[in-house]
Amino acid sequence: MYQNDFEMPKSVYLLNHSVGRPLKSLRQAFDERFFLPWQGSGREPWGDWLSVVEDFRAQLARLFNSEARLFCPQVNLSSGLTKLVQSLPRLRHPGAVILMSENDFPSMGFALQQALPEAQIRFIPAELDVSLPEVWQAYLTDDIDLVFISHAYSNTGQQAPLDYLVPKVRQLGALSVVDVAQAAGVLPLDLSVLEPDFILGSSVKWLCGGPGAAYLWVNAEQLAHCSPQDVGWFSHENPFEFDIYHFRYHDSALKFWGGTPSVAPYAIAAHSIGYFAELGANKVRQHNLMQLQRIWNQVGEALVSPSDSARCSGTAILNFGAAQQQVVEALTQADISLDVRKQGMRISPHIYNGEQDMQRLLEALVPFCR
Numbered sequence: 001m002y003q004n005d006f007e008m009p010k011s012v013y014l015l016n017h018s019v020g021r022p023l024k025s026l027r028q029a030f031d032e033r034f035f036l037p038w039q040g041s042g043r044e045p046w047g048d049w050l051s052v053v054e055d056f057r058a059q060l061a062r063l064f065n066s067e068a069r070l071f072c073p074q075v076n077l078s079s080g081l082t083k084l085v086q087s088l089p090r091l092r093h094p095g096a097v098i099l100m101s102e103n104d105f106p107s108m109g110f111a112l113q114q115a116l117p118e119a120q121i122r123f124i125p126a127e128l129d130v131s132l133p134e135v136w137q138a139y140l141t142d143d144i145d146l147v148f149i150s151h152a153y154s155n156t157g158q159q160a161p162l163d164y165l166v167p168k169v170r171q172l173g174a175l176s177v178v179d180v181a182q183a184a185g186v187l188p189l190d191l192s193v194l195e196p197d198f199i200l201g202s203s204v205k206w207l208c209g210g211p212g213a214a215y216l217w218v219n220a221e222q223l224a225h226c227s228p229q230d231v232g233w234f235s236h237e238n239p240f241e242f243d244i245y246h247f248r249y250h251d252s253a254l255k256f257w258g259g260t261p262s263v264a265p266y267a268i269a270a271h272s273i274g275y276f277a278e279l280g281a282n283k284v285r286q287h288n289l290m291q292l293q294r295i296w297n298q299v300g301e302a303l304v305s306p307s308d309s310a311r312c313s314g315t316a317i318l319n320f321g322a323a324q325q326q327v328v329e330a331l332t333q334a335d336i337s338l339d340v341r342k343q344g345m346r347i348s349p350h351i352y353n354g355e356q357d358m359q360r361l362l363e364a365l366v367p368f369c370r
């Protein structure tokens, strides 16, 4: 029934790790929240527009069970990560140590290397399964300053063991940053329970909220320790003070905001995140796991992502070895939308992928499954 809420193509759409489908109600909501304040009256639209961004933060707070003031809009994760690490004096000294995985999204590694050229980045090798606490354990040494963790890894379908990692990183006296780009909307995350130091995320994938509406969340305990370098009048405690000699950081996560903000992406995303906050990530995950289970049951050894609900992301990664190209062609022929990475093809069932979609997928796979 959820498929009625979304604009769905004729194909079986399983690319939710890339771009989620738009809600049918989105055009009207966007018109009302973005165009109407601009076109529909002679007033200056900023009051209405800024309340749209407030709503974006409020919907994120509902989704992740936290406070709106701890969220700051960002254009994308890469830029948010650059701003974040440059704001932390602890990371700006030569030899600061950062731990991450070779399976993190490459852009995150690029941003860290360029923003902190004197830091030492230690990579957990790509072949190690980062869904296992014992793999992390071997790398969590007491000289680390920052641990970068993806809640879900986009190409391996692994889920990081956050409940183990976040307290462990804190115990070591290091900082944690969790990348939720590939998890937000499908893997439940309660920030008031987990309490990492920072999270970075976007809205374009499972949250179906389009590109350009990313966000940085800062733990209340960390706010005072952050001194963003990339600022603008919206990072000021009072943007309308207009005294060029007097900059004071905003006392919320908005200290990371910058100059005149964009509004349109947040108008789109706030509407969609509101839908998913209302539905609840548990419901999406339950449905996702049910569909994943059916795929796991059928494909046998072709499954290269974990088949354990605590260790898998929302995506099944399938690799049929020598037959891989043939399988991809057969699925494309059957009008099934998916994509392929080195590790395997990526298949991501969302709340709107119902019985018919699953039957079409599983039938197309039958000739290749023993």
Ligand SMILES: Cc1ncc(COP(=O)(O)O)c(C=O)c1O
Binding pocket: 075, 076, 077, 078, 079, 104, 105, 107, 108, 150, 152, 153, 154, 179, 181, 182, 202, 214
């Ligand atoms: C885990 C993960 N992090 C980050 C990103 C994107 O980062 P950015 O918003 O900087 O493009 C992606 C995109 O696919 C991703 O899968």
